[in-house]
Every structure is written in structure tokens, then in C-alpha cells.
Amino acid sequence: SQQGEEDPQALSIQEGENATMNCSYKTSINNLQWYRQNSGRGLVHLILIRSNEREKHSGRLRVTLDTSKKSSSLLITASRAADTASYFCATDMGRRALTFGSGTRLQVQP
Amino acid sequence: DGGITQSPKYLFRKEGQNVTLSCEQNLNHDAMYWYRQDPGQGLRLIYYSQIVNDFQKGDIAEGYSVSREKKESFPLTVTSAQKNPTAFYLCASSPTEGTGTYEQYFGPGTRLTVT
Numbered sequence: 001s002q003q004g005e006e007d008p009q010a011l012s013i014q015e016g017e018n019a020t021m022n023c024s025y026k027t028s029i030n031n032l033q034w035y036r037q038n039s040g041r042g043l044v045h046l047i048l049i050r051s052n053e054r055e056k057h058s059g060r061l062r063v064t065l066d067t068s069k070k071s072s073s074l075l076i077t078a079s080r081a082a083d084t085a086s087y088f089c090a091t092d093m094g095r096r097a098l099t100f101g102s103g104t105r106l107q108v109q110p
Numbered sequence: 111d112g113g114i115t116q117s118p119k120y121l122f123r124k125e126g127q128n129v130t131l132s133c134e135q136n137l138n139h140d141a142m143y144w145y146r147q148d149p150g151q152g153l154r155l156i157y158y159s160q161i162v163n164d165f166q167k168g169d170i171a172e173g174y175s176v177s178r179e180k181k182e183s184f185p186l187t188v189t190s191a192q193k194n195p196t197a198f199y200l201c202a203s204s205p206t207e208g209t210g211t212y213e214q215y216f217g218p219g220t221r222l223t224v225t
Binding site for chain 2: 033035040041042043044045048088090096097098099100101102103
């Protein structure tokens with residue numbers, strides 16, 4: 001079962017613009033994580049936000065979490081062509097394993 | 111040089127054959143995971159293990175089997191009972207502390223094609 005659903009499914013922007021992608025989930029969570037996947041590769045962890053946190057920053061990344069709406073957003077500021085990848089949210093529902101969403105494919109045009 | 115290795119990168123098998131995918135980590139992580147990814151899709155959890163000699167079924171365990179005899183190794187066998195085995199298989203590991211989950215470290219994946 002896919003707990004998280006990302007929106008949009010695909011996003012194309014110009015270099016220098018900001019990219020925002022959203023994740024909605026269905027059940028209560030302990031934490032929510034965002035991962036990045038370059039085509040045909042393994043995933044790389046970007047950021048983890050706990051259920052009692054509302055916002056977290058890491059470099060050009062900003063993540064928000066709204067547990068009342070069961071949603072999270074990932075903002076990438078000043079995007080670069082190298083940011084082109086698929087981005088996935090993953091939730092910890094307390095079973096000691098993550099459940100991944102379907103991903104947002106981001107294309108940054110140089 | 112720490113990390114997770116998966117081998118081989120590409121694997122081709124005939125229908126009806128069992129095949130075992132290798133996953134090794136030297137990160138000293140207790141937890142290990144296997145996921146399946148189909149084209150344009152997210153990851154689906156096959157099996158996971160929090161400790162040696164123990165593992166749990168994920169969301170799509172049917173047709174797969176695992177073992178966890180060593181902390182460093184978590185091989186996945188795709189059996190002939192798996193109806194649609196062609197996919198990209200990803201292994202991951204993570205530290206464990208209490209009952210929470212932590213960031214997962216992924217291997218480069220194995221692309222399995224069954225014809």
C-alpha cells in the first residue's frame with residue numbers, strides 16, 4: 001500500500017526558480033522523510049522531520065509538516081540542473097519500516 | 111569506505127528459475143530492508159529485518175524469501191512463485207534506536223529481467 005502521495009507527479013522549471021512538491025498521507029506518523037533518486041540509482045536521504053516539528057531547513061531545502069492536514073511540502077530554492085531527479089516522501093507509521101509515496105519527477109531546465 | 115553493495119547490477123533469468131540478489135553493508139546497521147520499484151513508481155516494501163535471525167514481511171512479500179544469518183548480509187530470493195518478477199530491486203539499511211525509524215542508506219540497486 002502507498003501511504004504517501006506526492007503532488008505534482010511531474011514538475012518542470014527553469015534553473016534558478018523554486019520547486020515545491022507536496023506529500024499527503026493517511027495515518028498518523030512518527031516522522032516523515034524526503035529522499036531523492038537520480039535515474040536508475042539508489043535513493044539518497046535528504047531530510048527527516050518528526051511529528052512534533054513544523055518546519056526544518058537543510059541548505060537549499062525547506063520541509064514543512066502539518067499533522068492536522070496530514071501533509072508535508074518540500075521546497076528547493078534556487079534550483080540547479082543537478083537537482084533534476086525524482087523526489088519521494090516516506091512515512092514512519094510505527095512499524096519500524098518506511099512507506100514510500102509514488103514520487104515527483106523534477107526536471108530543471110538549464 | 112562504508113556503504114551498501116548490491117550485486118549484480120543487472121540480472122537476467124528465465125521464467126521458472128529462482129534467483130538470489132545480494133545485499134551487503136559495512137555500516138554496522140542493525141536494520142535492513144528490501145524494496146521493489148516498478149517503472150515510474152515508488153518503492154514497495156518486500157521484507158525487512160531489525161536484527162540478525164529475525165525478519166518481517168512487508169507489503170508485497172508473496173513470491174519472495176529472505177534470510178538474515180549475519181548482520182552484514184540480507185540476501186533476497188525471488189522465487190518462481192513471484193508472478194511478475196521483472197523490476198528494480200533496492201536494498202537499504204538503517205541504524206535502530208528504541209522504536210523509531212531513522213534515515214535509510216540505499217544500495218545502487220539490481221535490475222532483474224525475467225523472460
